Amino acid sequence: xxxxxxxxxxxxALLFAIGATGLLVRRNPLVxxxxxxxxxxxxxxxxxxxxxxLQDLAGQTAVFFVLVVAAAEVVVGLSIVxxxxxxxxxxxxxxxxxxxx
Amino acid sequence: MSGTFxxxxxxEIERPSIDWHAIAPELILLGGGALVTVIDLIWLERVRKLxxxxxxxxxxxxxxxxxxxxxxxxxxxRGLWIIDENVPATGVWEGAFVVDNYSLVLKxxxxxxxxxxxxxxxxxxxxxxxxxxEYYQLIAASVxxxxxxxxxxxLISIFVALELVSIPAYLMAAWRKRxxxxxxxxxxxxxMGVFASAILLYGMSLxxxxxxxxxxxxxxxxxxxxESRPVITLGIVFTIIGFGFKxxxxxxxxxxxxxxxxxxxxxTAFLAVASKAAGFVALINVVxxxxxxxxxxxxxxxxxxxxxxxxxxxxIALRQTNLVRMLAYSGVAQAGYMLAPLAVYDGISxxxxxxxxxxxxxxxxxxxxxxxxxxxxxxxxRSAELSSYGGMFNYAPGLTLAMTIFLFSLAGxxxxxxxxxxxxxxxxxxxGNRTSGIAxxxxxxxxxxIAAFYYLNIAKQMWFLPSPDGDNSRIAIPPALLAAxxxxxxxTIVSGVLPGVVSDMTDFVNVAAGQ
Amino acid sequence: MMELIVFVISAxxxxxxxxxxxxxxxxxxxxxxxxxxFFGVAVLFVSQEAHFLALVQVxxxxxxxxxxxxxxxxxxxxxxxxxxxxxxxxGQRVSALVSGVLIFAMLMAGIFLSGRTGxxxxxxxxxxxxxxxxxxxxxxxEQDVVQLGHDLFTRNILAFEATGLLLTIATVGAVVLVRNRxxxxxxxxxxxxxxx
Numbered sequence: 001x002x003x004x005x006x007x008x009x010x011x012x013a014l015l016f017a018i019g020a021t022g023l024l025v026r027r028n029p030l031v032x033x034x035x036x037x038x039x040x041x042x043x044x045x046x047x048x049x050x051x052x053x054l055q056d057l058a059g060q061t062a063v064f065f066v067l068v069v070a071a072a073e074v075v076v077g078l079s080i081v082x083x084x085x086x087x088x089x090x091x092x093x094x095x096x097x098x099x100x101x
Numbered sequence: 102m103s104g105t106f107x108x109x110x111x112x113e114i115e116r117p118s119i120d121w122h123a124i125a126p127e128l129i130l131l132g133g134g135a136l137v138t139v140i141d142l143i144w145l146e147r148v149r150k151l152x153x154x155x156x157x158x159x160x161x162x163x164x165x166x167x168x169x170x171x172x173x174x175x176x177x178x179r180g181l182w183i184i185d186e187n188v189p190a191t192g193v194w195e196g197a198f199v200v201d202n203y204s205l206v207l208k209x210x211x212x213x214x215x216x217x218x219x220x221x222x223x224x225x226x227x228x229x230x231x232x233x234x235e236y237y238q239l240i241a242a243s244v245x246x247x248x249x250x251x252x253x254x255x256l257i258s259i260f261v262a263l264e265l266v267s268i269p270a271y272l273m274a275a276w277r278k279r280x281x282x283x284x285x286x287x288x289x290x291x292x293m294g295v296f297a298s299a300i301l302l303y304g305m306s307l308x309x310x311x312x313x314x315x316x317x318x319x320x321x322x323x324x325x326x327x328e329s330r331p332v333i334t335l336g337i338v339f340t341i342i343g344f345g346f347k348x349x350x351x352x353x354x355x356x357x358x359x360x361x362x363x364x365x366x367x368x369t370a371f372l373a374v375a376s377k378a379a380g381f382v383a384l385i386n387v388v389x390x391x392x393x394x395x396x397x398x399x400x401x402x403x404x405x406x407x408x409x410x411x412x413x414x415x416x417i418a419l420r421q422t423n424l425v426r427m428l429a430y431s432g433v434a435q436a437g438y439m440l441a442p443l444a445v446y447d448g449i450s451x452x453x454x455x456x457x458x459x460x461x462x463x464x465x466x467x468x469x470x471x472x473x474x475x476x477x478x479x480x481x482x483r484s485a486e487l488s489s490y491g492g493m494f495n496y497a498p499g500l501t502l503a504m505t506i507f508l509f510s511l512a513g514x515x516x517x518x519x520x521x522x523x524x525x526x527x528x529x530x531x532x533g534n535r536t537s538g539i540a541x542x543x544x545x546x547x548x549x550x551i552a553a554f555y556y557l558n559i560a561k562q563m564w565f566l567p568s569p570d571g572d573n574s575r576i577a578i579p580p581a582l583l584a585a586x587x588x589x590x591x592x593t594i595v596s597g598v599l600p601g602v603v604s605d606m607t608d609f610v611n612v613a614a615g616q
Numbered sequence: 617m618m619e620l621i622v623f624v625i626s627a628x629x630x631x632x633x634x635x636x637x638x639x640x641x642x643x644x645x646x647x648x649x650x651x652x653x654f655f656g657v658a659v660l661f662v663s664q665e666a667h668f669l670a671l672v673q674v675x676x677x678x679x680x681x682x683x684x685x686x687x688x689x690x691x692x693x694x695x696x697x698x699x700x701x702x703x704x705x706x707g708q709r710v711s712a713l714v715s716g717v718l719i720f721a722m723l724m725a726g727i728f729l730s731g732r733t734g735x736x737x738x739x740x741x742x743x744x745x746x747x748x749x750x751x752x753x754x755x756x757x758e759q760d761v762v763q764l765g766h767d768l769f770t771r772n773i774l775a776f777e778a779t780g781l782l783l784t785i786a787t788v789g790a791v792v793l794v795r796n797r798x799x800x801x802x803x804x805x806x807x808x809x810x811x812x
Contacts (some may be wrong), residue, residue, distance in 0.1 A: 238785065
């Protein structure tokens with residue numbers, strides 16, 4: 001059996017769906033953030049799969065940028081989480097009810 | 102080992118020279134921002150008072166090349182590179198970064214909005230005892246992202262520009278770090294924002310997989326197959342959902358009211374005007390340039406988004422008692438009007454783009470003005486509750502008049518700006534005589550009536566009702582805020598009385614082909 | 617055959633790690649599980665000849681990002697167990713699961729309904745769809761890091777510079793946000809719009 005790009009795309013779609021589900025289920029902001037990282041990895045798998053299938057480099061370049069931007073997002077996101085949780089160590093997203101949407 | 106060496110030599114980069122004039126606005130902003138940072142680092146507290154002035158100067162200086170490009174280019178698009186025939190034409194050099202009239206108008210809009218937002222922030226930040234010089238550096242970075250966005254015609258640079266706009270905004274939303282509300286605003290905005298980025302990226306990866314290129318014009322060529330396929334539809338839907346979060350379209354708007362209320366108010370103005378406009382620019386770039394042949398997929402989706410965005414936004418705004426939240430939901434509703442032309446863009450993409458950009462320009466003036474008045478009023482009343490605006494006519498007649506102008510404009514009542522923005526939208530919607538366009542125009546008209554109700558209610562509060570605590574002492578307005586109100590009032594009135602001023606600038610020709 | 621074995625094992629690690637992230641109740645376990653998932657992704661990259669990206673994946677994701685997560689968890693002392701058996705609101709678990717399955721089904725439908733057109737040239741890309749060549753930067757025999765560098769510093773130079781600024785500004789903002797100036801407290805002292 002040959003592993004085609006469709007196989008990678010299936011893994012990518014599964015990973016994306018797991019990440020999205022986790023984001024909706026979990027209430028700890030740190031774990032929610034990890035779920036977003038899973039979704040970004042799903043994107044990376046799919047970019048690389050397309051890149052290989054098409055024999056085109058642009059997909060790999062895109063992954064590079066996703067990686068860098070994800071690093072910046074994590075720095076910013078974790079600093080916000082620290083700013084919030086240092087005051088309320090037990091905070092979950094549901095406890096943040098100062099503002100009612 | 103020697104093989105590696107040969108490869109490296111072979112890969113030596115040859116590239117055409119860079120068109121420095123075309124990227125001068127970005128470079129000035131980058132250099133100016135770095136300069137402000139360095140000055141702040143060296144002299145610390147001694148220059149703290151000067152930082153806002155310096156930052157606003159940087160924005161104004163960056164406006165100069167925008168104007169010279171406008172005057173010099175006479176509508177001719179230019180790119181990042183100067184191509185000549187000595188360089189082997191690879192196509193790699195073209196099309197990812199485009200400077201045409203469309204992007205220049207938007208760059209001007211972003212720089213002027215940023216200038217007004219610095220005016221709004223000056224007193225607020227220095228009196229709040231927060232770190233303020235870094236705040237201005239973050240604003241400059243975010244605005245730089247917007248400038249890059251207006252010229253991006255490539256999925257990768259659109260994504261990077263969008264993140265450059267958003268990431269400083271996450272930080273600034275949480276800037277009042279001793280305030281639980283601000284913490285929460287930042288956390289919610291950040292979580293929703295990165296979630297939206299992930300969805301957007303997945304859509305982009307599918308579009309790339311279909312087209313084999315990240316360049317928007319290549320995508321347009323590759324998917325021009327006279328039919329739609331599920332994977333194309335999926336890529337389009339995911340991409341538009343990702344942008345939907347950024348422009349706070351219903352049902353992806355849930356972060357907006359909380360973030361708007363909790364964030365520092367000048368930053369709220371920034372999010373509601375500049376950041377939202379950047380999201381629209383990204384949406385226009387992708388829809389108009391990359392998806393001209395996929396109207397049968399894009400139009401119904403945006404139609405539904407536009408219809409529910411304006412309706413839900415207005416209905417919730419009706420029930421708000423806090424003015425900032427009301428402006429947040431009214432901003433959601435206004436996003437619906439701005440989406441509307443994109444629901445009928447097939448065949449008239451230039452006209453649709455013009456209508457959206459016209460709306461963005463006028464919306465920026467009137468909404469920034471409204472936030473300026475909210476900030477000034479909060480200096481006295483310490484509150485944004487609607488009832489605290491009672492009796493304002495008695496102690497601040499000029500301010501009341503200015504706010505009334507902004508409210509009339511937001512409601513779309515002539516002669517002030519807003520009516521022209523709405524008129525353009527209606528004109529595009531009814532242009533093709535298509536049922537979908539006319540139906541959306543009817544929904545928009547009904548919504549404008551609903552919206553007029555709550556906008557005029559604010560005006561009634563200010564003019565006719567008594568002050569809640571009987572305190573009729575005057576408000577001291579600092580010069581920066583006065584300048585902000587003056588500028589926005591002037592822009593709102595001029596765009597309404599002389600609509601030609603705006604429409605001459607936003608009369609685009611062939612946005613899609615700009616390369 | 618080898619390729620298949622590698623694929624199956626690493627895909628299992630990726631998905632198992634991902635499930636671990638959303639099922640472990642302790643954030644530390646979730647973070648460790650995340651590392652496993654990231655390593656699996658790196659192996660998938662290697663099996664598709666994207667060696668440089670695999671390296672960056674391990675260094676940036678496995679090294680920097682997860683360590684940052686663990687650091688924050690330990691710093692804040694929030695490594696207690698989260699009770700995920702209690703639902704925040706009625707039916708939340710079910711609706712999340714349903715939407716997850718829906719997303720997956722949608723993606724699968726999209727990918728498979730469009731791809732299988734019968735020609736062996738590949739299921740995607742301009743060749744599969746319209747025959748237009750697009751602006752393909754071909755993957756050649758050169759090392760991928762050379763090609764990637766070439767692409768970054770020519771076509772994507774502007775985006776590359778923008779990410780540089782992005783990282784700088786993220787660091788500046790993060791420092792301001794978490795820095796503690798003496799005894800900061802929870803006073804709400806804003807001359808703004810706080811209604812209470």
